[in-house]
Amino acid sequence: MPEGDTLFRTARALEKALAGRVVTAFETGVATLASVNDDKPVAGRLVERVEARGKWNLIFFSGDLILTSHMLMSGSWHIYRTGEKWWKGRSHMRVAITCGEMQAVLFDAQIAEFHTERSLARSRQIPALGLDVLSDAYTPEGGVAALRDYGRTHPEAEVGVTLLNQRVLAGLGNVYKSEVAFAAGVNPFRRMSTVTERELETMADVSQRYMKANVMDGSGDGIVTYSGNRRTTHSMNAGDRLWVYGRQGQECRRCGTAVERRLQGEQARPTYWCPQCQPWIADAGQSEAAPVGRNTKHTGPRRRRSGC
CATH class of the missing domain: 3.20.190.10 (MutM-like, N-terminal)
Incomplete structure:
Protein backbone atom coordinates (compact mmCIF):
# COMPACT_ATOMS: atom_id res chain seq x y z
CA MET A 1 0.00 0.00 0.00
CA LEU A 129 -7.28 12.50 9.85
CA GLY A 130 -4.69 13.20 12.51
CA LEU A 131 -1.70 15.50 12.16
CA ASP A 132 -0.12 14.93 8.73
CA VAL A 133 3.53 14.00 9.26
CA LEU A 134 4.57 15.68 5.98
CA SER A 135 2.47 18.82 6.37
CA ASP A 136 3.94 22.24 7.16
CA ALA A 137 1.90 22.17 10.36
CA TYR A 138 3.66 19.09 11.73
CA THR A 139 6.19 19.49 14.52
CA PRO A 140 7.75 16.78 16.69
CA GLU A 141 6.07 18.45 19.67
CA GLY A 142 2.71 18.14 17.94
CA GLY A 143 3.45 14.52 17.12
CA VAL A 144 4.29 13.79 20.74
CA ALA A 145 1.05 15.42 21.87
CA ALA A 146 -0.99 13.35 19.40
CA LEU A 147 0.64 10.09 20.50
CA ARG A 148 0.44 10.99 24.19
CA ASP A 149 -3.22 11.96 24.00
CA TYR A 150 -4.12 8.76 22.21
CA GLY A 151 -2.15 6.72 24.71
CA ARG A 152 -4.05 8.31 27.58
CA THR A 153 -7.43 7.46 26.10
CA HIS A 154 -6.34 4.09 24.71
CA PRO A 155 -3.71 2.80 27.18
CA GLU A 156 -4.03 -0.81 25.98
CA ALA A 157 -3.45 0.03 22.31
CA GLU A 158 -0.28 -1.52 20.89
CA VAL A 159 2.43 0.83 19.66
CA GLY A 160 2.51 -0.60 16.14
CA VAL A 161 -1.27 -0.32 15.76
CA THR A 162 -1.18 3.25 17.06
CA LEU A 163 1.49 4.31 14.57
CA LEU A 164 -0.72 3.00 11.76
CA ASN A 165 -3.81 4.80 13.04
CA GLN A 166 -4.40 7.62 10.55
CA ARG A 167 -6.49 9.50 13.12
CA VAL A 168 -3.41 9.83 15.31
CA LEU A 169 -0.63 10.57 12.79
CA ALA A 170 -1.59 10.67 9.11
CA GLY A 171 0.76 9.26 6.49
CA LEU A 172 2.63 6.52 8.33
CA GLY A 173 2.22 3.09 6.73
CA ASN A 174 3.39 -0.41 7.43
CA VAL A 175 7.04 0.16 6.48
CA TYR A 176 7.42 3.29 8.58
CA LYS A 177 5.56 1.70 11.50
CA SER A 178 8.29 -0.93 11.89
CA GLU A 179 11.17 1.44 11.08
CA VAL A 180 10.05 4.17 13.49
CA ALA A 181 9.51 1.73 16.36
CA PHE A 182 12.99 0.31 15.73
CA ALA A 183 14.62 3.75 15.72
CA ALA A 184 13.00 4.49 19.09
CA GLY A 185 13.99 1.10 20.55
CA VAL A 186 10.31 0.38 21.25
CA ASN A 187 8.84 -3.09 20.92
CA PRO A 188 5.84 -2.57 18.58
CA PHE A 189 3.67 -4.93 20.66
CA ARG A 190 4.02 -2.94 23.85
CA ARG A 191 0.98 -1.12 25.18
CA MET A 192 0.95 2.67 24.84
CA SER A 193 0.72 2.90 28.64
CA THR A 194 4.30 1.58 28.88
CA VAL A 195 5.84 4.12 26.49
CA THR A 196 8.03 6.79 28.07
CA GLU A 197 8.05 10.48 27.17
CA ARG A 198 11.50 10.09 25.65
CA GLU A 199 10.31 7.22 23.47
CA LEU A 200 7.34 9.32 22.32
CA GLU A 201 9.71 12.15 21.43
CA THR A 202 11.92 9.86 19.39
CA MET A 203 9.03 8.29 17.49
CA ALA A 204 7.49 11.69 16.68
CA ASP A 205 10.82 13.11 15.54
CA VAL A 206 11.94 10.09 13.51
CA SER A 207 8.56 9.82 11.80
CA GLN A 208 9.05 13.26 10.29
CA ARG A 209 12.76 12.87 9.54
CA TYR A 210 12.38 9.50 7.80
CA MET A 211 9.44 10.62 5.68
CA LYS A 212 10.97 13.98 4.73
CA ALA A 213 14.19 12.25 3.68
CA ASN A 214 12.17 10.17 1.23
CA VAL A 215 10.51 13.11 -0.52
CA MET A 216 13.61 15.19 -1.17
CA ASP A 217 14.01 13.92 -4.74
CA GLY A 218 11.64 15.80 -6.99
CA SER A 219 11.64 19.00 -4.96
CA GLY A 220 13.11 20.91 -7.92
CA ASP A 221 11.36 22.24 -10.99
CA GLY A 222 11.21 18.97 -12.90
CA ILE A 223 8.36 16.46 -12.65
CA VAL A 224 9.64 13.38 -10.82
CA THR A 225 7.16 10.52 -10.52
CA TYR A 226 9.50 7.92 -8.97
CA SER A 227 12.62 8.39 -6.87
CA GLY A 228 13.48 4.79 -6.02
CA ASN A 229 12.74 2.59 -3.01
CA ARG A 230 12.42 4.35 0.32
CA ARG A 231 15.37 4.35 2.71
CA THR A 232 15.76 4.81 6.45
CA THR A 233 19.37 3.68 7.02
CA HIS A 234 21.14 6.29 4.84
CA SER A 235 23.06 3.45 3.23
CA MET A 236 23.76 3.82 -0.49
CA ASN A 237 23.60 0.04 -0.89
CA ALA A 238 20.16 -0.88 -2.23
CA GLY A 239 20.14 -4.05 -0.14
CA ASP A 240 20.74 -2.15 3.10
CA ARG A 241 18.08 0.53 2.75
CA LEU A 242 15.82 -0.50 5.69
CA TRP A 243 16.53 -1.41 9.31
CA VAL A 244 14.04 -4.20 9.97
CA TYR A 245 11.08 -4.15 7.56
CA GLY A 246 11.01 -7.22 5.32
CA ARG A 247 14.11 -8.70 7.00
CA GLN A 248 12.65 -11.62 8.97
CA GLY A 249 15.37 -14.04 10.08
CA GLN A 250 18.19 -11.76 8.94
CA GLU A 251 20.70 -10.18 11.30
CA CYS A 252 19.77 -6.88 12.93
CA ARG A 253 22.00 -4.21 11.44
CA ARG A 254 22.86 -2.97 14.92
CA CYS A 255 23.29 -6.04 17.13
CA GLY A 256 23.22 -9.15 14.93
CA THR A 257 20.12 -10.67 16.52
CA ALA A 258 17.65 -12.24 14.07
CA VAL A 259 14.86 -9.88 13.09
CA GLU A 260 11.41 -11.23 13.93
CA ARG A 261 8.06 -10.92 12.17
CA ARG A 262 4.52 -11.21 13.46
CA LEU A 263 1.08 -10.20 12.18
CA GLN A 264 -0.46 -7.37 14.18
CA GLY A 265 -3.82 -5.67 14.56
CA GLU A 266 -7.28 -6.37 13.18
CA GLN A 267 -5.97 -6.11 9.61
CA ALA A 268 -3.16 -8.58 10.39
CA ARG A 269 -0.42 -6.37 9.00
CA PRO A 270 3.14 -7.77 9.22
CA THR A 271 5.35 -6.13 11.84
CA TYR A 272 9.13 -6.53 12.04
CA TRP A 273 11.34 -5.86 15.05
CA CYS A 274 14.60 -6.77 16.75
CA PRO A 275 13.97 -8.42 20.14
CA GLN A 276 17.36 -7.26 21.41
CA CYS A 277 17.21 -3.60 20.33
CA GLN A 278 13.47 -3.34 21.07
CA PRO A 279 13.05 -5.05 24.46
CA TRP A 280 9.68 -6.16 25.75
CA ILE A 281 8.23 -4.23 28.69
CA ALA A 282 5.10 -5.78 30.15
CA ASP A 283 2.20 -3.72 31.46
CA ALA A 284 -0.17 -4.73 34.23
CA GLY A 285 -2.00 -7.86 33.17
CA GLN A 286 0.46 -8.70 30.39
CA SER A 287 2.77 -11.66 30.35
CA GLU A 288 6.40 -11.04 31.19
CA ALA A 289 7.26 -13.12 28.12
CA ALA A 290 7.94 -11.16 24.96
CA PRO A 291 5.78 -11.88 21.88
CA VAL A 292 7.35 -14.51 19.67
CA GLY A 293 7.63 -14.05 15.91
CA ARG A 294 6.71 -16.77 13.47
CA ASN A 295 9.33 -18.90 11.75
CA THR A 296 12.14 -16.91 13.33
CA LYS A 297 15.65 -18.22 13.09
CA HIS A 298 19.04 -16.94 14.08
CA THR A 299 21.42 -16.63 11.17
CA GLY A 300 24.55 -15.81 13.10
CA PRO A 301 26.00 -14.63 16.40
CA ARG A 302 24.87 -11.41 17.98
CA ARG A 303 27.23 -8.54 17.45
CA ARG A 304 27.01 -4.78 17.74
CA ARG A 305 27.02 -2.77 14.55
CA SER A 306 27.20 0.94 14.07
CA GLY A 307 24.23 2.72 12.57
CA CYS A 308 22.06 5.80 12.82
Missing part, protein backbone atom coordinates in the same frame (compact mmCIF):
# COMPACT_ATOMS: atom_id res chain seq x y z
CA PRO A 2 1.39 3.46 -0.86
CA GLU A 3 2.36 5.43 2.23
CA GLY A 4 2.29 9.15 2.93
CA ASP A 5 5.62 9.86 1.22
CA THR A 6 4.36 8.27 -2.01
CA LEU A 7 1.18 10.38 -1.92
CA PHE A 8 3.20 13.51 -1.16
CA ARG A 9 5.44 12.96 -4.19
CA THR A 10 2.39 12.13 -6.32
CA ALA A 11 0.59 15.33 -5.35
CA ARG A 12 3.72 17.38 -5.97
CA ALA A 13 4.12 15.88 -9.47
CA LEU A 14 0.43 16.39 -10.29
CA GLU A 15 0.64 19.98 -9.07
CA LYS A 16 3.52 20.68 -11.43
CA ALA A 17 1.80 18.99 -14.36
CA LEU A 18 -1.76 20.29 -13.94
CA ALA A 19 -2.07 23.27 -11.59
CA GLY A 20 -2.97 26.52 -13.32
CA ARG A 21 -4.11 24.69 -16.47
CA VAL A 22 -7.60 24.34 -17.89
CA VAL A 23 -9.03 20.83 -18.22
CA THR A 24 -9.54 20.08 -21.90
CA ALA A 25 -10.87 16.53 -21.49
CA PHE A 26 -12.08 14.33 -18.62
CA GLU A 27 -12.72 10.58 -18.73
CA THR A 28 -13.69 8.16 -15.98
CA GLY A 29 -14.54 4.52 -15.52
CA VAL A 30 -16.30 5.18 -12.19
CA ALA A 31 -20.08 5.50 -12.49
CA THR A 32 -20.52 7.98 -9.64
CA LEU A 33 -17.84 10.26 -11.08
CA ALA A 34 -19.36 10.00 -14.55
CA SER A 35 -22.75 11.04 -13.16
CA VAL A 36 -21.31 14.18 -11.57
CA ASN A 37 -19.36 14.95 -14.74
CA ASP A 38 -22.55 14.67 -16.81
CA ASP A 39 -24.28 17.27 -14.64
CA LYS A 40 -21.27 19.50 -13.90
CA PRO A 41 -18.60 18.89 -16.58
CA VAL A 42 -15.01 18.93 -15.43
CA ALA A 43 -13.73 20.03 -18.84
CA GLY A 44 -13.38 23.79 -18.93
CA ARG A 45 -12.53 24.07 -15.24
CA LEU A 46 -9.18 25.30 -13.95
CA VAL A 47 -7.04 22.96 -11.86
CA GLU A 48 -6.41 25.22 -8.89
CA ARG A 49 -4.11 23.04 -6.81
CA VAL A 50 -3.27 19.48 -5.76
CA GLU A 51 -2.74 18.36 -2.17
CA ALA A 52 -1.83 15.22 -0.26
CA ARG A 53 -3.39 14.63 3.14
CA GLY A 54 -2.01 11.52 4.76
CA LYS A 55 -2.71 8.76 2.25
CA TRP A 56 -5.32 10.78 0.34
CA ASN A 57 -4.88 12.84 -2.83
CA LEU A 58 -7.07 15.90 -3.47
CA ILE A 59 -7.36 17.77 -6.79
CA PHE A 60 -9.16 21.12 -6.51
CA PHE A 61 -10.99 22.39 -9.61
CA SER A 62 -12.55 25.81 -10.05
CA GLY A 63 -16.26 26.00 -9.35
CA ASP A 64 -16.01 24.20 -5.99
CA LEU A 65 -15.30 20.68 -7.19
CA ILE A 66 -12.75 18.41 -5.51
CA LEU A 67 -11.61 14.98 -6.69
CA THR A 68 -10.45 12.81 -3.78
CA SER A 69 -8.72 9.46 -4.23
CA HIS A 70 -7.15 6.81 -2.03
CA MET A 71 -4.71 4.31 -3.49
CA LEU A 72 -5.34 1.46 -1.02
CA MET A 73 -3.19 -1.50 -2.15
CA SER A 74 -2.89 -1.06 -5.92
CA GLY A 75 -3.84 2.43 -7.05
CA SER A 76 -1.44 4.87 -8.72
CA TRP A 77 -1.42 8.16 -10.62
CA HIS A 78 0.61 8.36 -13.86
CA ILE A 79 1.57 11.49 -15.79
CA TYR A 80 1.91 11.46 -19.59
CA ARG A 81 2.24 13.75 -22.52
CA THR A 82 -1.16 13.81 -24.19
CA GLY A 83 -1.27 11.03 -26.77
CA GLU A 84 1.57 9.07 -25.17
CA LYS A 85 0.90 5.36 -24.69
CA TRP A 86 -0.22 4.43 -21.19
CA TRP A 87 1.76 1.89 -19.19
CA LYS A 88 -1.47 0.13 -18.23
CA GLY A 89 -4.51 -0.91 -20.23
CA ARG A 90 -7.66 1.19 -20.45
CA SER A 91 -9.55 -1.33 -18.30
CA HIS A 92 -7.39 -0.20 -15.36
CA MET A 93 -8.22 3.48 -15.88
CA ARG A 94 -10.39 5.13 -13.24
CA VAL A 95 -9.82 8.77 -14.14
CA ALA A 96 -8.02 10.58 -16.97
CA ILE A 97 -7.55 14.35 -16.75
CA THR A 98 -6.17 16.10 -19.83
CA CYS A 99 -4.88 19.67 -19.63
CA GLY A 100 -3.61 20.54 -23.08
CA GLU A 101 -0.37 18.66 -23.67
CA MET A 102 -0.34 17.07 -20.20
CA GLN A 103 -2.44 14.17 -18.99
CA ALA A 104 -2.82 12.55 -15.56
CA VAL A 105 -4.33 9.06 -15.30
CA LEU A 106 -5.49 7.29 -12.14
CA PHE A 107 -5.20 3.51 -12.38
CA ASP A 108 -6.76 0.81 -10.17
CA ALA A 109 -7.76 3.06 -7.28
CA GLN A 110 -10.68 1.64 -5.32
CA ILE A 111 -11.76 5.00 -3.89
CA ALA A 112 -12.35 8.04 -6.12
CA GLU A 113 -15.03 10.58 -5.25
CA PHE A 114 -16.12 14.11 -6.09
CA HIS A 115 -16.78 16.56 -3.26
CA THR A 116 -17.58 20.19 -2.70
CA GLU A 117 -15.94 22.05 0.17
CA ARG A 118 -19.11 21.54 2.18
CA SER A 119 -19.50 17.82 1.51
CA LEU A 120 -15.79 17.24 2.16
CA ALA A 121 -16.13 18.91 5.55
CA ARG A 122 -18.95 16.47 6.35
CA SER A 123 -16.94 13.45 5.24
CA ARG A 124 -16.16 10.84 7.89
CA GLN A 125 -12.70 10.17 6.48
CA ILE A 126 -10.45 13.06 5.43
CA PRO A 127 -11.50 15.60 8.11
CA ALA A 128 -10.94 12.93 10.76
Whole structure:
Protein backbone atom coordinates (compact mmCIF):
# COMPACT_ATOMS: atom_id res chain seq x y z
CA MET A 1 0.00 0.00 0.00
CA PRO A 2 1.39 3.46 -0.86
CA GLU A 3 2.36 5.43 2.23
CA GLY A 4 2.29 9.15 2.93
CA ASP A 5 5.62 9.86 1.22
CA THR A 6 4.36 8.27 -2.01
CA LEU A 7 1.18 10.38 -1.92
CA PHE A 8 3.20 13.51 -1.16
CA ARG A 9 5.44 12.96 -4.19
CA THR A 10 2.39 12.13 -6.32
CA ALA A 11 0.59 15.33 -5.35
CA ARG A 12 3.72 17.38 -5.97
CA ALA A 13 4.12 15.88 -9.47
CA LEU A 14 0.43 16.39 -10.29
CA GLU A 15 0.64 19.98 -9.07
CA LYS A 16 3.52 20.68 -11.43
CA ALA A 17 1.80 18.99 -14.36
CA LEU A 18 -1.76 20.29 -13.94
CA ALA A 19 -2.07 23.27 -11.59
CA GLY A 20 -2.97 26.52 -13.32
CA ARG A 21 -4.11 24.69 -16.47
CA VAL A 22 -7.60 24.34 -17.89
CA VAL A 23 -9.03 20.83 -18.22
CA THR A 24 -9.54 20.08 -21.90
CA ALA A 25 -10.87 16.53 -21.49
CA PHE A 26 -12.08 14.33 -18.62
CA GLU A 27 -12.72 10.58 -18.73
CA THR A 28 -13.69 8.16 -15.98
CA GLY A 29 -14.54 4.52 -15.52
CA VAL A 30 -16.30 5.18 -12.19
CA ALA A 31 -20.08 5.50 -12.49
CA THR A 32 -20.52 7.98 -9.64
CA LEU A 33 -17.84 10.26 -11.08
CA ALA A 34 -19.36 10.00 -14.55
CA SER A 35 -22.75 11.04 -13.16
CA VAL A 36 -21.31 14.18 -11.57
CA ASN A 37 -19.36 14.95 -14.74
CA ASP A 38 -22.55 14.67 -16.81
CA ASP A 39 -24.28 17.27 -14.64
CA LYS A 40 -21.27 19.50 -13.90
CA PRO A 41 -18.60 18.89 -16.58
CA VAL A 42 -15.01 18.93 -15.43
CA ALA A 43 -13.73 20.03 -18.84
CA GLY A 44 -13.38 23.79 -18.93
CA ARG A 45 -12.53 24.07 -15.24
CA LEU A 46 -9.18 25.30 -13.95
CA VAL A 47 -7.04 22.96 -11.86
CA GLU A 48 -6.41 25.22 -8.89
CA ARG A 49 -4.11 23.04 -6.81
CA VAL A 50 -3.27 19.48 -5.76
CA GLU A 51 -2.74 18.36 -2.17
CA ALA A 52 -1.83 15.22 -0.26
CA ARG A 53 -3.39 14.63 3.14
CA GLY A 54 -2.01 11.52 4.76
CA LYS A 55 -2.71 8.76 2.25
CA TRP A 56 -5.32 10.78 0.34
CA ASN A 57 -4.88 12.84 -2.83
CA LEU A 58 -7.07 15.90 -3.47
CA ILE A 59 -7.36 17.77 -6.79
CA PHE A 60 -9.16 21.12 -6.51
CA PHE A 61 -10.99 22.39 -9.61
CA SER A 62 -12.55 25.81 -10.05
CA GLY A 63 -16.26 26.00 -9.35
CA ASP A 64 -16.01 24.20 -5.99
CA LEU A 65 -15.30 20.68 -7.19
CA ILE A 66 -12.75 18.41 -5.51
CA LEU A 67 -11.61 14.98 -6.69
CA THR A 68 -10.45 12.81 -3.78
CA SER A 69 -8.72 9.46 -4.23
CA HIS A 70 -7.15 6.81 -2.03
CA MET A 71 -4.71 4.31 -3.49
CA LEU A 72 -5.34 1.46 -1.02
CA MET A 73 -3.19 -1.50 -2.15
CA SER A 74 -2.89 -1.06 -5.92
CA GLY A 75 -3.84 2.43 -7.05
CA SER A 76 -1.44 4.87 -8.72
CA TRP A 77 -1.42 8.16 -10.62
CA HIS A 78 0.61 8.36 -13.86
CA ILE A 79 1.57 11.49 -15.79
CA TYR A 80 1.91 11.46 -19.59
CA ARG A 81 2.24 13.75 -22.52
CA THR A 82 -1.16 13.81 -24.19
CA GLY A 83 -1.27 11.03 -26.77
CA GLU A 84 1.57 9.07 -25.17
CA LYS A 85 0.90 5.36 -24.69
CA TRP A 86 -0.22 4.43 -21.19
CA TRP A 87 1.76 1.89 -19.19
CA LYS A 88 -1.47 0.13 -18.23
CA GLY A 89 -4.51 -0.91 -20.23
CA ARG A 90 -7.66 1.19 -20.45
CA SER A 91 -9.55 -1.33 -18.30
CA HIS A 92 -7.39 -0.20 -15.36
CA MET A 93 -8.22 3.48 -15.88
CA ARG A 94 -10.39 5.13 -13.24
CA VAL A 95 -9.82 8.77 -14.14
CA ALA A 96 -8.02 10.58 -16.97
CA ILE A 97 -7.55 14.35 -16.75
CA THR A 98 -6.17 16.10 -19.83
CA CYS A 99 -4.88 19.67 -19.63
CA GLY A 100 -3.61 20.54 -23.08
CA GLU A 101 -0.37 18.66 -23.67
CA MET A 102 -0.34 17.07 -20.20
CA GLN A 103 -2.44 14.17 -18.99
CA ALA A 104 -2.82 12.55 -15.56
CA VAL A 105 -4.33 9.06 -15.30
CA LEU A 106 -5.49 7.29 -12.14
CA PHE A 107 -5.20 3.51 -12.38
CA ASP A 108 -6.76 0.81 -10.17
CA ALA A 109 -7.76 3.06 -7.28
CA GLN A 110 -10.68 1.64 -5.32
CA ILE A 111 -11.76 5.00 -3.89
CA ALA A 112 -12.35 8.04 -6.12
CA GLU A 113 -15.03 10.58 -5.25
CA PHE A 114 -16.12 14.11 -6.09
CA HIS A 115 -16.78 16.56 -3.26
CA THR A 116 -17.58 20.19 -2.70
CA GLU A 117 -15.94 22.05 0.17
CA ARG A 118 -19.11 21.54 2.18
CA SER A 119 -19.50 17.82 1.51
CA LEU A 120 -15.79 17.24 2.16
CA ALA A 121 -16.13 18.91 5.55
CA ARG A 122 -18.95 16.47 6.35
CA SER A 123 -16.94 13.45 5.24
CA ARG A 124 -16.16 10.84 7.89
CA GLN A 125 -12.70 10.17 6.48
CA ILE A 126 -10.45 13.06 5.43
CA PRO A 127 -11.50 15.60 8.11
CA ALA A 128 -10.94 12.93 10.76
CA LEU A 129 -7.28 12.50 9.85
CA GLY A 130 -4.69 13.20 12.51
CA LEU A 131 -1.70 15.50 12.16
CA ASP A 132 -0.12 14.93 8.73
CA VAL A 133 3.53 14.00 9.26
CA LEU A 134 4.57 15.68 5.98
CA SER A 135 2.47 18.82 6.37
CA ASP A 136 3.94 22.24 7.16
CA ALA A 137 1.90 22.17 10.36
CA TYR A 138 3.66 19.09 11.73
CA THR A 139 6.19 19.49 14.52
CA PRO A 140 7.75 16.78 16.69
CA GLU A 141 6.07 18.45 19.67
CA GLY A 142 2.71 18.14 17.94
CA GLY A 143 3.45 14.52 17.12
CA VAL A 144 4.29 13.79 20.74
CA ALA A 145 1.05 15.42 21.87
CA ALA A 146 -0.99 13.35 19.40
CA LEU A 147 0.64 10.09 20.50
CA ARG A 148 0.44 10.99 24.19
CA ASP A 149 -3.22 11.96 24.00
CA TYR A 150 -4.12 8.76 22.21
CA GLY A 151 -2.15 6.72 24.71
CA ARG A 152 -4.05 8.31 27.58
CA THR A 153 -7.43 7.46 26.10
CA HIS A 154 -6.34 4.09 24.71
CA PRO A 155 -3.71 2.80 27.18
CA GLU A 156 -4.03 -0.81 25.98
CA ALA A 157 -3.45 0.03 22.31
CA GLU A 158 -0.28 -1.52 20.89
CA VAL A 159 2.43 0.83 19.66
CA GLY A 160 2.51 -0.60 16.14
CA VAL A 161 -1.27 -0.32 15.76
CA THR A 162 -1.18 3.25 17.06
CA LEU A 163 1.49 4.31 14.57
CA LEU A 164 -0.72 3.00 11.76
CA ASN A 165 -3.81 4.80 13.04
CA GLN A 166 -4.40 7.62 10.55
CA ARG A 167 -6.49 9.50 13.12
CA VAL A 168 -3.41 9.83 15.31
CA LEU A 169 -0.63 10.57 12.79
CA ALA A 170 -1.59 10.67 9.11
CA GLY A 171 0.76 9.26 6.49
CA LEU A 172 2.63 6.52 8.33
CA GLY A 173 2.22 3.09 6.73
CA ASN A 174 3.39 -0.41 7.43
CA VAL A 175 7.04 0.16 6.48
CA TYR A 176 7.42 3.29 8.58
CA LYS A 177 5.56 1.70 11.50
CA SER A 178 8.29 -0.93 11.89
CA GLU A 179 11.17 1.44 11.08
CA VAL A 180 10.05 4.17 13.49
CA ALA A 181 9.51 1.73 16.36
CA PHE A 182 12.99 0.31 15.73
CA ALA A 183 14.62 3.75 15.72
CA ALA A 184 13.00 4.49 19.09
CA GLY A 185 13.99 1.10 20.55
CA VAL A 186 10.31 0.38 21.25
CA ASN A 187 8.84 -3.09 20.92
CA PRO A 188 5.84 -2.57 18.58
CA PHE A 189 3.67 -4.93 20.66
CA ARG A 190 4.02 -2.94 23.85
CA ARG A 191 0.98 -1.12 25.18
CA MET A 192 0.95 2.67 24.84
CA SER A 193 0.72 2.90 28.64
CA THR A 194 4.30 1.58 28.88
CA VAL A 195 5.84 4.12 26.49
CA THR A 196 8.03 6.79 28.07
CA GLU A 197 8.05 10.48 27.17
CA ARG A 198 11.50 10.09 25.65
CA GLU A 199 10.31 7.22 23.47
CA LEU A 200 7.34 9.32 22.32
CA GLU A 201 9.71 12.15 21.43
CA THR A 202 11.92 9.86 19.39
CA MET A 203 9.03 8.29 17.49
CA ALA A 204 7.49 11.69 16.68
CA ASP A 205 10.82 13.11 15.54
CA VAL A 206 11.94 10.09 13.51
CA SER A 207 8.56 9.82 11.80
CA GLN A 208 9.05 13.26 10.29
CA ARG A 209 12.76 12.87 9.54
CA TYR A 210 12.38 9.50 7.80
CA MET A 211 9.44 10.62 5.68
CA LYS A 212 10.97 13.98 4.73
CA ALA A 213 14.19 12.25 3.68
CA ASN A 214 12.17 10.17 1.23
CA VAL A 215 10.51 13.11 -0.52
CA MET A 216 13.61 15.19 -1.17
CA ASP A 217 14.01 13.92 -4.74
CA GLY A 218 11.64 15.80 -6.99
CA SER A 219 11.64 19.00 -4.96
CA GLY A 220 13.11 20.91 -7.92
CA ASP A 221 11.36 22.24 -10.99
CA GLY A 222 11.21 18.97 -12.90
CA ILE A 223 8.36 16.46 -12.65
CA VAL A 224 9.64 13.38 -10.82
CA THR A 225 7.16 10.52 -10.52
CA TYR A 226 9.50 7.92 -8.97
CA SER A 227 12.62 8.39 -6.87
CA GLY A 228 13.48 4.79 -6.02
CA ASN A 229 12.74 2.59 -3.01
CA ARG A 230 12.42 4.35 0.32
CA ARG A 231 15.37 4.35 2.71
CA THR A 232 15.76 4.81 6.45
CA THR A 233 19.37 3.68 7.02
CA HIS A 234 21.14 6.29 4.84
CA SER A 235 23.06 3.45 3.23
CA MET A 236 23.76 3.82 -0.49
CA ASN A 237 23.60 0.04 -0.89
CA ALA A 238 20.16 -0.88 -2.23
CA GLY A 239 20.14 -4.05 -0.14
CA ASP A 240 20.74 -2.15 3.10
CA ARG A 241 18.08 0.53 2.75
CA LEU A 242 15.82 -0.50 5.69
CA TRP A 243 16.53 -1.41 9.31
CA VAL A 244 14.04 -4.20 9.97
CA TYR A 245 11.08 -4.15 7.56
CA GLY A 246 11.01 -7.22 5.32
CA ARG A 247 14.11 -8.70 7.00
CA GLN A 248 12.65 -11.62 8.97
CA GLY A 249 15.37 -14.04 10.08
CA GLN A 250 18.19 -11.76 8.94
CA GLU A 251 20.70 -10.18 11.30
CA CYS A 252 19.77 -6.88 12.93
CA ARG A 253 22.00 -4.21 11.44
CA ARG A 254 22.86 -2.97 14.92
CA CYS A 255 23.29 -6.04 17.13
CA GLY A 256 23.22 -9.15 14.93
CA THR A 257 20.12 -10.67 16.52
CA ALA A 258 17.65 -12.24 14.07
CA VAL A 259 14.86 -9.88 13.09
CA GLU A 260 11.41 -11.23 13.93
CA ARG A 261 8.06 -10.92 12.17
CA ARG A 262 4.52 -11.21 13.46
CA LEU A 263 1.08 -10.20 12.18
CA GLN A 264 -0.46 -7.37 14.18
CA GLY A 265 -3.82 -5.67 14.56
CA GLU A 266 -7.28 -6.37 13.18
CA GLN A 267 -5.97 -6.11 9.61
CA ALA A 268 -3.16 -8.58 10.39
CA ARG A 269 -0.42 -6.37 9.00
CA PRO A 270 3.14 -7.77 9.22
CA THR A 271 5.35 -6.13 11.84
CA TYR A 272 9.13 -6.53 12.04
CA TRP A 273 11.34 -5.86 15.05
CA CYS A 274 14.60 -6.77 16.75
CA PRO A 275 13.97 -8.42 20.14
CA GLN A 276 17.36 -7.26 21.41
CA CYS A 277 17.21 -3.60 20.33
CA GLN A 278 13.47 -3.34 21.07
CA PRO A 279 13.05 -5.05 24.46
CA TRP A 280 9.68 -6.16 25.75
CA ILE A 281 8.23 -4.23 28.69
CA ALA A 282 5.10 -5.78 30.15
CA ASP A 283 2.20 -3.72 31.46
CA ALA A 284 -0.17 -4.73 34.23
CA GLY A 285 -2.00 -7.86 33.17
CA GLN A 286 0.46 -8.70 30.39
CA SER A 287 2.77 -11.66 30.35
CA GLU A 288 6.40 -11.04 31.19
CA ALA A 289 7.26 -13.12 28.12
CA ALA A 290 7.94 -11.16 24.96
CA PRO A 291 5.78 -11.88 21.88
CA VAL A 292 7.35 -14.51 19.67
CA GLY A 293 7.63 -14.05 15.91
CA ARG A 294 6.71 -16.77 13.47
CA ASN A 295 9.33 -18.90 11.75
CA THR A 296 12.14 -16.91 13.33
CA LYS A 297 15.65 -18.22 13.09
CA HIS A 298 19.04 -16.94 14.08
CA THR A 299 21.42 -16.63 11.17
CA GLY A 300 24.55 -15.81 13.10
CA PRO A 301 26.00 -14.63 16.40
CA ARG A 302 24.87 -11.41 17.98
CA ARG A 303 27.23 -8.54 17.45
CA ARG A 304 27.01 -4.78 17.74
CA ARG A 305 27.02 -2.77 14.55
CA SER A 306 27.20 0.94 14.07
CA GLY A 307 24.23 2.72 12.57
CA CYS A 308 22.06 5.80 12.82
